[in-house]
Amino acid sequence: MMVRGLSQSIILVIISLSLYACSLVRQEDLDAWVGVPVVALDTHSIFITIPMFRTVTKDGIEIRNYANSRDVASCFNMANASGTTYVNSQTFSACSSRRVGCNNIFYIKDGYVVEYAPTGGCYTNKSAQPEPRYKKFID
Numbered sequence: 609m610m611v612r613g614l615s616q617s618i619i620l621v622i623i624s625l626s627l628y629a630c631s632l633v634r635q636e637d638l639d640a641w642v643g644v645p646v647v648a649l650d651t652h653s654i655f656i657t658i659p660m661f662r663t664v665t666k667d668g669i670e671i672r673n674y675a676n677s678r679d680v681a682s683c684f685n686m687a688n689a690s691g692t693t694y695v696n697s698q699t700f701s702a703c704s705s706r707r708v709g710c711n712n713i714f715y716i717k718d719g720y721v722v723e724y725a726p727t728g729g730c731y732t733n734k735s736a737q738p739e740p741r742y743k744k745f746i747d
Contacts, residue, residue: 637732641724646670646716648742654735655712670716677709677728 641649649655649672658674665671683703710730715723726732 633726633730633732637734637736638724638726640737641714641721644721644738645742645746646719646721647745648738649714649716649721651742651745652739658712668717669722672714672716674712674714675709676712 655674658676661673661675663671709728711727712730713725713727714721715725
């Protein structure tokens, strides 16, 4: 019985490490935002769908955090470990929960993006780069 629980734990660790390895932020996606007008961020098809938190420093630096996250909960138990079809009321259960996600943080000065700094479990690709549509909105 204990071996089964241990092997499940090992499999979960391997899956977690594999998912962590897939969390990749590409430098070209970050660099693509530097010097871009903030209207590109305001009209971006991904970022307009993510809740945004905005602060401004005393020096006038606007900081936007597009917080893309969710709560994840999981439970493991030793119920039915013996292969029987009845439920034992004294089974062992272990549950955990956590918030996983990415904080897409943008630093903006004088209407232009100075830096894009994703933090947490982030993944970027070409779809995270500025979209050409913003040019329609520039004078």
